[in-house]
Amino acid sequence: DAKTTQPPSMDCAEGRAANLPCNHSTISGNEYVYWYRQIHSQGPQYIIHGLKNNETNEMASLIITEDRKSSTLILPHATLRDTAVYYCIAPQAGTALIFGKGTTLSVSS
Amino acid sequence: DAGVTQSPTHLIKTRGQQVTLRCSPKSGHDTVSWYQQALGQGPQFIFQYYEEEERQRGNFPDRFSGHQFPNYSSELNVNALLLGDSALYLCASSLGPVRGAFFGQGTRLTVV
Numbered sequence: 133d134a135k136t137t138q139p140p141s142m143d144c145a146e147g148r149a150a151n152l153p154c155n156h157s158t159i160s161g162n163e164y165v166y167w168y169r170q171i172h173s174q175g176p177q178y179i180i181h182g183l184k185n186n187e188t189n190e191m192a193s194l195i196i197t198e199d200r201k202s203s204t205l206i207l208p209h210a211t212l213r214d215t216a217v218y219y220c221i222a223p224q225a226g227t228a229l230i231f232g233k234g235t236t237l238s239v240s241s
Numbered sequence: 242d243a244g245v246t247q248s249p250t251h252l253i254k255t256r257g258q259q260v261t262l263r264c265s266p267k268s269g270h271d272t273v274s275w276y277q278q279a280l281g282q283g284p285q286f287i288f289q290y291y292e293e294e295e296r297q298r299g300n301f302p303d304r305f306s307g308h309q310f311p312n313y314s315s316e317l318n319v320n321a322l323l324l325g326d327s328a329l330y331l332c333a334s335s336l337g338p339v340r341g342a343f344f345g346q347g348t349r350l351t352v353v
Contacts, residue, residue, distance in 0.1 A: 176344045
């Protein structure tokens with residue numbers, strides 16, 4: 133797996149955009165970037181994934197830099213229910229997801 | 242679609258005993274991965290099953306074993322339980338390895 137580096141914690145005001153960065157400078161050309169989140173005591177929830185192009189779904193947007201060495205997960209209008217640990221993962225092709233420590237996002241009113 | 246279902250949701254076992262946890266993958270998924278999550282830690286990968294074979298394994302002792310059935314459901318077995326095996330055990334399923342795995346809500350195992 134490409135090693136990923138995320139800040140341990142971030143704060144965000146409710147209603148504002150939450151921008152969560154992830155560094156994956158050793159990523160290979162065929163390795164996707166996956167984002168998951170885990171709300172306390174629940175199973176991880178898939179958010180989004182991408183290879184080269186920016187991606188958007190109903191939950192979030194994923195911005196991947198042109199050199200693919202970093203990415204940003206954007207929650208456009210954070211709510212209190214978005215408080216969770218967010219994991220950025222770049223598994224080797226065909227291998228299972230290996231979780232790091234992630235970023236604890238705290239959304240406050 | 243019921244998603245990934247795990248049973249039981251909670252379990253208490255005595256040190257030295259054996260335990261079996263079960264996982265039914267999301268409909269249409271053929272790959273199952275198991276994770277152990279201790280309190281305050283991220284999920285740790287145990288192993289992955291595809292086509293009824295263990296295809297990848299994390300850094301866990303042989304006391305941890307598994308099985309995948311023809312209907313793609315899976316079991317995780319842990320022998321000779323230790324107090325340190327107390328954790329949330331998560332099952333994830335996907336269509337093929339990796340590929341946006343979906344997780345169940347886990348089985349909370351307590352070893353006393």
